[in-house]
Amino acid sequence: MSDATAATHQETDAQGRLLAADGTPLKRSLARALRRQKLRALALIAPLLIFILVTFIAPIADMLFRSVENEIVADTLPRTVVALKEWEYASGEAPGEPVYAALARDMTIAAEYKEHTRLGSRLNYETTGISSLFRKSGRGVEDIGEFYQDQFEDLNEAWEEPETWARIFGSDAWLDAQAEEGAEATFSLRDGVAEAFPNTAEIYAAFAEFAQTEDEDNPFEEDPWPLAYAMLYEDLSGGAGVQGYSGPEADLLQEAAAAVGGFESQSYKAAFIDIDDDWADIEVWGTIKAYSPRFTSGYFLNSVDLQLTPEGIERQDEDQRIYGLLFKRTMFMSLVITISCILLAYPVAFLLANLPMRISNLLMILVLLPFWTSLLVRTSAWKVLLQQQGVINDVLVWIGLVDDANRLIMINNQFGTIVAMTHILLPFMILPMYSVMQTIPPSYVRAAKSLGATNWTAFWRVYFPQSVPGIGAGSILVFILAIGYYITPALVGGTTGTFISNRIAYHISSSLNWGLGAALGAILLAAVLILYWAYDKIVGIDNVKLG
Amino acid sequence: MTMKKTILATTALTVSAGLAFAEAHGNMADSMTLVSWGGAYQASQQKAYVEPYLAANEGVSATWDESSNEAVAKLRAMNEAGNVTWDLVDVVASDAIRLCDEGLAMEYDPDELLADAPDGTKASDDFGDLIVSDCFIPQIVxxxxxxxxxxxxxxxxxxxxxxxxxxxxxxxxxxxxxxxxxxxxxxxxxxxxxxxxxxxxxxxxxxxxxxxxxxxxxxxxxxxxxxxxxxxxxxxxxxxxxxxxxxxxxxxxxxxxxxxxxxxxxxxxxxxDGWIIPAGLPEDRLARVKDFVKFATDTQRLADQAKYISYGPARQSSAPLVGQHAELGIDMGPHMPTDPxxxxxxxxxxxxxxxxxxxxxxxxxxxxxxx
Missing domain, CATH: 3.40.190.10 (Periplasmic binding protein-like II)
Structure with a gap:
């Protein structure tokens, strides 16, 4: 009665919208209530969600991001990368002097921070020999500056003193501060010195920062990098602003400016080629240029047997194509393992679900025992069984089925991997099947039989269709686990039974080519997602039951 | 009265002993995480120099991590995470070179860090060419x-x-x-x-x-x-x-x-095979590791290791001291790869x-x- 009254006396506003008791439109009020409910639900799952995001999704995303990330080149050789923009690989000649001059600066700084070897091993993945080239150049780059250092020091001994440099390039405020605080005082450049001697000021400032942050030394007491002398030579012989400079040691600089004309000079290019001939090799420069962008498709190309060369994308040399083969093999073998698991697990699960409780419990323990046993133990057990001097071969020879000289080869090949992995993954198939079969009422089969079906028809038309969701769940579990397995294939796979995951493991833990490992992993993840999607389209994911 | 005196005396003694201890040991961490290969090799290290070191330095503890196989990758990951938990890592020379290249291992001065041979030969001469990288502290061949x-x-x-x-x-x-x-x-x-x-x-x-x-x-x-x-x-x-x-x-x-x-x-x-010290260790841990390494790579200790495993000591001065296997009692000399x-x-x-x-x-x- 009261409900009916309320409905008829429902308030409406000017536009004829229904209003709630407090006067707000009913629609908005309902939306608010629903939103509050959703927020509450979100708050309830928030701890778990955040936990999964932080500990699972974020690390995976971070790792996958490495498959395109390539900042190391531009970060380590910033000036060289810019200077290289002018140069074309197609020109067929090594780049000009400005690139080498930029390289001298970058290499000096990188070598001081010990970053050059890291870049060397990164680029060595693409072109063999760059690793030692960079290591060697890091050691040799000092020679470039020392060539001029000697001449400056011969001219005037004052150039041997760190203070000379500090007084010219350090601001008065810093000079005063360092006298009291030592290394604590933060270095700053003298006003105008950057305009008068741009190159030298840049390198000296980089040196001062390095001395303070890395070594915690006072630049006032430390010899500058030899490269600073080369820079000073460049600035002075370029005639830059020594006239306009009136700070400390102006006389010394005037003297040097007058003398540099008579200095012996050396081109950076010649100096680098002197350190190692490879600096004249355009392959090296082509590689640096091709990998200078901050993001690269190089890793993904490598993982599908292509390569990014200075001349564009090319197929990998035939003797290095391996990933296509491994991907195909991984898919094929995972499929074979899944199918053999289905065939072996179905009867076991059927028995488990249909035998009396006492016996089925015992069977269940037999299924679970290996499940609880260490993976390595189970894999090693297969070795003992399958090897040529192993149990199975011994028995076959003893029976006389196999000749002693021609024992069967059942391990260190695909067969061994399939057998061992089928055994290891079998419980993941049995358990979902069992839990689905348990829910199938036996009366259905009895009904089918009482209506005249044969045993086979009753099973095939009535029982089997109801057990399909278990097969689906088990297959997805087994297939996805199999595709990412690497311990068992590594131990019993030999050369023909290894998976793509073995290469991923190699690149992550051994070659340290994390980018390539991440690219391979991303492709594997994509393949699994596509298969999952296809499964959903064909069978329907609603049909999957874990129990 | 006497009671009070005793307490005072004890306190004074304890304090001075504590001070002396602190002075002798500087600021050293009292635990180390050592990384090695597990198995017989790690056991030989444990017996030849870790146990004697711990016996000589009361209150210090050493934990093993059997991760040398993946040391390069793990060290890089730790470094990126900014939390290096290892103090000393046993790696093969090629890995040491890579760790050094990557800036993950500390460069050191052999004559400063390592002990001289008993006859006074400098460590750099005693190890000679075996120091194949600026970061690598050789142990065995x-x-x-x-x-x-x-x-x-x-x-x-x-x-x-x-x-x-x-x-x-x-x-x-x-x-x-x-x-x-x-x-x-x-x-x-x-x-x-x-x-x-x-x-x-x-x-x-x-x-x-x-x-x-x-x-x-x-x-x-x-x-x-x-x-x-x-x-x-x-x-x-x-x-x-x-x-x-x-x-x-x-x-x-x-x-x-x-x-x-x-x-x-x-x-x-x-x-x-040898040690590397991870780059960027805090000072107290570094001090402890340096103290340990000096002990663990001296002539006698490296010779002792050959009692437990048939790998040749990396020091020339250790070779004449190689004796018999600790359990089997056989001469280890003829089993060394370096035996003429x-x-x-x-x-x-x-x-x-x-x-x-x-x-x-x-x-x-x-x-x-x-x-």
């Missing part, structure tokens, strides 16, 4: 060499490494490591390349093809191993007639397990060369295996 089943080779046991490639004289499976390093060199040597030219030849495309062609001749007869324990197991089971592995593993098969296996020292490839009788024909693995060619040749090697 080991070799990768072949062992063979004495009951499966007939009346003429092999004396030459090329027996590995001679399937007619020595039928049966062989086990080789599943990586190009060492195998490529052996293949070329047995294809008639002089030892000193191996790396020059291997640098060329034709040379690589030549090595692969030689390996092709035995490809169907090879079981490829990736764990050091594989070959000893395969030999013990009679699965292979001969196989390569680390000489210490073969020693334990032959002497400790008494299997019918013998060593084929010919063309053994020397390699080094064993080292008549050795091959020195070129670290720098492999640092360059490793990525390229590994891809080729894996593609060759997969064919």
């Amino acid at each position: 080991y070799s990768t060499t072949f062992g063979y089943r004495t009951d499966m080779v007939g009346d003429t046991p092999p004396t030459d490494v090329c027996a590995v490639f001679d399937t007619e004289a020595y039928p049966g499976k062989r086990s080789l490591e599943k990586r190009p390093i060492n195998n490529m060199e052996w293949a070329l040597i047995c294809d008639g390349v002089a030892k000193e030219d191996v790396y020059d030849v291997l640098e060329t495309e034709e040379g690589q093809d030549r090595a692969f062609a030689k390996l092709d001749t035995i490809k169907d007869d090879v079981i490829w191993w990736s764990a050091g324990a594989d070959t000893p197991q395969l030999l013990a089971d009679g699965e292979v007639v001969m196989g390569s592995t680390y000489n210490g593993r073969l020693f334990s098969v032959i002497e400790e397990q008494d299997q019918p296996v013998a060593m084929l020292w010919d063309a053994q490839v020397f390699d080094l 009788a064993n080292a008549t024909n050795t091959f020195l693995y070129n670290y720098e060369w492999w640092a360059d060619y490793r990525d390229d040749l590994d891809a080729k090697f894996q593609a060759w295996l997969a064919q």
Whole structure:
């Protein structure tokens, strides 16, 4: 009665919208209530969600991001990368002097921070020999500056003193501060010195920062990098602003400016080629240029047997194509393992679900025992069984089925991997099947039989269709686990039974080519997602039951 | 009164003792995490220098992490995460070079960090060329060499490494490591390349093809191993007639397990194993590690290690001190890879060369295996 009254006396506003008791439109009020409910639900799952995001999704995303990330080149050789923009690989000649001059600066700084070897091993993945080239150049780059250092020091001994440099390039405020605080005082450049001697000021400032942050030394007491002398030579012989400079040691600089004309000079290019001939090799420069962008498709190309060369994308040399083969093999073998698991697990699960409780419990323990046993133990057990001097071969020879000289080869090949992995993954198939079969009422089969079906028809038309969701769940579990397995294939796979995951493991833990490992992993993840999607389209994911 | 005096005296004593202790030990952390390979090798380190060190330094504890196999990757990950939990890491020389290249290991001055030999020889001279990287503190020389089943080779046991490639004289499976390093060199040597030219030849495309062609001749007869324990197991089971592995593993098969296996020292490839100190350790931990390393790499300690495992001490001055096996009581000298009788024909693995060619040749090697 009261409900009916309320409905008829429902308030409406000017536009004829229904209003709630407090006067707000009913629609908005309902939306608010629903939103509050959703927020509450979100708050309830928030701890778990955040936990999964932080500990699972974020690390995976971070790792996958490495498959395109390539900042190391531009970060380590910033000036060289810019200077290289002018140069074309197609020109067929090594780049000009400005690139080498930029390289001298970058290499000096990188070598001081010990970053050059890291870049060397990164680029060595693409072109063999760059690793030692960079290591060697890091050691040799000092020679470039020392060539001029000697001449400056011969001219005037004052150039041997760190203070000379500090007084010219350090601001008065810093000079005063360092006298009291030592290394604590933060270095700053003298006003105008950057305009008068741009190159030298840049390198000296980089040196001062390095001395303070890395070594915690006072630049006032430390010899500058030899490269600073080369820079000073460049600035002075370029005639830059020594006239306009009136700070400390102006006389010394005037003297040097007058003398540099008579200095012996050396081109950076010649100096680098002197350190190692490879600096004249355009392959090296082509590689640096091709990998200078901050993001690269190089890793993904490598993982599908292509390569990014200075001349564009090319197929990998035939003797290095391996990933296509491994991907195909991984898919094929995972499929074979899944199918053999289905065939072996179905009867076991059927028995488990249909035998009396006492016996089925015992069977269940037999299924679970290996499940609880260490993976390595189970894999090693297969070795003992399958090897040529192993149990199975011994028995076959003893029976006389196999000749002693021609024992069967059942391990260190695909067969061994399939057998061992089928055994290891079998419980993941049995358990979902069992839990689905348990829910199938036996009366259905009895009904089918009482209506005249044969045993086979009753099973095939009535029982089997109801057990399909278990097969689906088990297959997805087994297939996805199999595709990412690497311990068992590594131990019993030999050369023909290894998976793509073995290469991923190699690149992550051994070659340290994390980018390539991440690219391979991303492709594997994509393949699994596509298969999952296809499964959903064909069978329907609603049909999957874990129990 | 007397009571009070006693308490005062005790307090004074304790405080002064504490001060003296702090002075002598500076600011040292009282725990270390050492990383090694596990198994017999780690046990030899434990007995030869970790236990004596802990006995001499009360209150210090050492924890082992058996991660040397993946030290490079893990150290890089720790470094990126900004939390290096390891204090001292045992790695092979090639890994030490890479860690040094990556800036993950600390460079050190041998004469400052390491103890002099008893006769006063500087550490840098005592270790000599074995300090192959500015970060690498050598401990032992080991070799990768072949062992063979004495009951499966007939009346003429092999004396030459090329027996590995001679399937007619020595039928049966062989086990080789599943990586190009060492195998490529052996293949070329047995294809008639002089030892000193191996790396020059291997640098060329034709040379690589030549090595692969030689390996092709035995490809169907090879079981490829990736764990050091594989070959000893395969030999013990009679699965292979001969196989390569680390000489210490073969020693334990032959002497400790008494299997019918013998060593084929010919063309053994020397390699080094040693410590690196991770870069950027906090001062107190660094001080402790430096103190430990000085002790653990002195002449006597390295000689002691040879009592437990048949790897040669990296110090020249330790060699004369090598004695008998701690349990078996046999002379360890003749089992050392560096023993003159064993080292008549050795091959020195070129670290720098492999640092360059490793990525390229590994891809080729894996593609060759997969064919």
